[in-house]
Amino acid sequence: MSSELRVENLRKTFSVGAKPAVDDVTFTIAAGEIVVLLGPSGCGKTTTLRCVAGLEHPTSGKIAIGGTVYTDPQAGVLVPPRNRNLGMVFQSYAVWPHMTVRQNVAYPLKARGIGGAALDKGVKEALELVELASYADRPVTQLSGGQMQRVALARSMVYQPQILLLDEPLSNLDAQLRLRLRDDLRRIIKRVGLTALYVTHDQTEAVVLGDRIGVMRDGKLLQLDTPSEIYNRPADLFVAGFTGATNVVDGKVVSRDGDFGAIEVASGERLIARMSTDLPIGAAARVALRPDNVGLAADGDGFAGRIESRHYQGTQTVYRLAVLGTTIEALEVGSAARYAEGSTVAVAIPPDVCWAYPIP
Numbered sequence: 001m002s003s004e005l006r007v008e009n010l011r012k013t014f015s016v017g018a019k020p021a022v023d024d025v026t027f028t029i030a031a032g033e034i035v036v037l038l039g040p041s042g043c044g045k046t047t048t049l050r051c052v053a054g055l056e057h058p059t060s061g062k063i064a065i066g067g068t069v070y071t072d073p074q075a076g077v078l079v080p081p082r083n084r085n086l087g088m089v090f091q092s093y094a095v096w097p098h099m100t101v102r103q104n105v106a107y108p109l110k111a112r113g114i115g116g117a118a119l120d121k122g123v124k125e126a127l128e129l130v131e132l133a134s135y136a137d138r139p140v141t142q143l144s145g146g147q148m149q150r151v152a153l154a155r156s157m158v159y160q161p162q163i164l165l166l167d168e169p170l171s172n173l174d175a176q177l178r179l180r181l182r183d184d185l186r187r188i189i190k191r192v193g194l195t196a197l198y199v200t201h202d203q204t205e206a207v208v209l210g211d212r213i214g215v216m217r218d219g220k221l222l223q224l225d226t227p228s229e230i231y232n233r234p235a236d237l238f239v240a241g242f243t244g245a246t247n248v249v250d251g252k253v254v255s256r257d258g259d260f261g262a263i264e265v266a267s268g269e270r271l272i273a274r275m276s277t278d279l280p281i282g283a284a285a286r287v288a289l290r291p292d293n294v295g296l297a298a299d300g301d302g303f304a305g306r307i308e309s310r311h312y313q314g315t316q317t318v319y320r321l322a323v324l325g326t327t328i329e330a331l332e333v334g335s336a337a338r339y340a341e342g343s344t345v346a347v348a349i350p351p352d353v354c355w356a357y358p359i360p
């Protein structure tokens with residue numbers, strides 16, 4: 001039975017005086033929803049997940065699963081991990097090496113007193129789900145990394161947990177396998193209809209897997225939204241940068257019109273950008289934009305730019321571009337690099353994918 005997860009004002013400080021590892025984090029995952037916590041190493045993702053699992057005791061805050069409070073240190077409530085009915089998959093392949101695939105997946109059911117036909121049926125279904133039915137009698141040590149992670153997944157789902165917790169489950173796999181299992185994971189979790197909390201530092205993993213993505217930094221949850229909102233309306237400079245908007249152009253707000261405004265930049269030109277609410281006229285602003293949203297043309301309308309250098313990468317070309325009184329990168333998709341070093345270009349920067357924030 002999948003359940004809603006509610007995390008309220010979660011805070012975890014490991015030692016007195018230290019910066020909190022998790023700092024006032026609040027979110028809800030609906031039953032059957034996949035939420036991915038995304039952020040750089042050390043931002044508090046694993047600690048948040050371990051608090052949900054009951055492996056870590058938070059300093060304060062509340063965690064409820066399916067409406068039942070499992071963690072509330074102020075009220076003295078801390079239900080131990082084994083009584084939370086959660087499934088967990090970690091980075092390392094936590095499978096039992098001395099057992100076969102079938103024995104690994106059967107174990108959690110046996111531990112719950114399930115045997116006979118119910119056991120056989122549960123194991124069979126779980127193995128079919130992860131496409132390992134034909135490997136049932138193999139020792140797990142004869143499997144590839146990806147197959148071992150499938151066993152770990154089957155084992156964590158076979159007893160139908162209320163919530164599935166996954167902590168960077170793909171990071172030990174080689175690149176190709178990671179891509180395949182990434183796509184499979186979402187399909188498998190959705191087929192069972194599990195509520196899932198998934199933790200990763202990899203943006204593309206977050207986008208492919210999550211119904212919603214929560215971006216974390218320094219223990220704080222900065223933005224929790226659909227992948228498309230995160231990518232098209234990043235809440236701040238950090239979220240913009242972390243999702244690939246690596247170009248920044250500084251300037252000053254000279255006008256505002258609803259969600260948009262004009263920023264006067266170093267060259268004296270005006271760049272139209274989508275404005276964060278806390279940017280009045282006269283304020284210093286930093287504009288973030290993605291290299292793939294910088295449009296280049298041989299001539300026509302746009303800012304005057306000059307190609308400083310180009311790096312041909314086969315299926316795309318990255319240009320260093322002098323424009324707006326600074327240097328930014330532009331990405332051209334395709335195997336033809338159309339602009340030579342030293343050439344002048346017309347640079348189009350669509351306001352909708354150009355975001356202005358206060359300078360921190």
Ligand SMILES: Nc1ncnc2c1ncn2[C@@H]1O[C@H](COP(=O)(O)OP(=O)(O)O)[C@@H](O)[C@H]1O
Nearest residue numbers: 014021022039040041042043044045046047048
């Ligand atoms: N057991 C611990 N004792 C002390 N500090 C810890 C412990 N676990 C994590 N931390 C600290 O908490 C912060 C968040 O860590 P973590 O949740 O593991 O981040 P992430 O999973 O996002 O990489 C880091 O600064 C880390 O050093």
Ligand SMILES: [Mg+2]
Nearest residue numbers: 042045046047
């Ligand atoms: Mg971690």
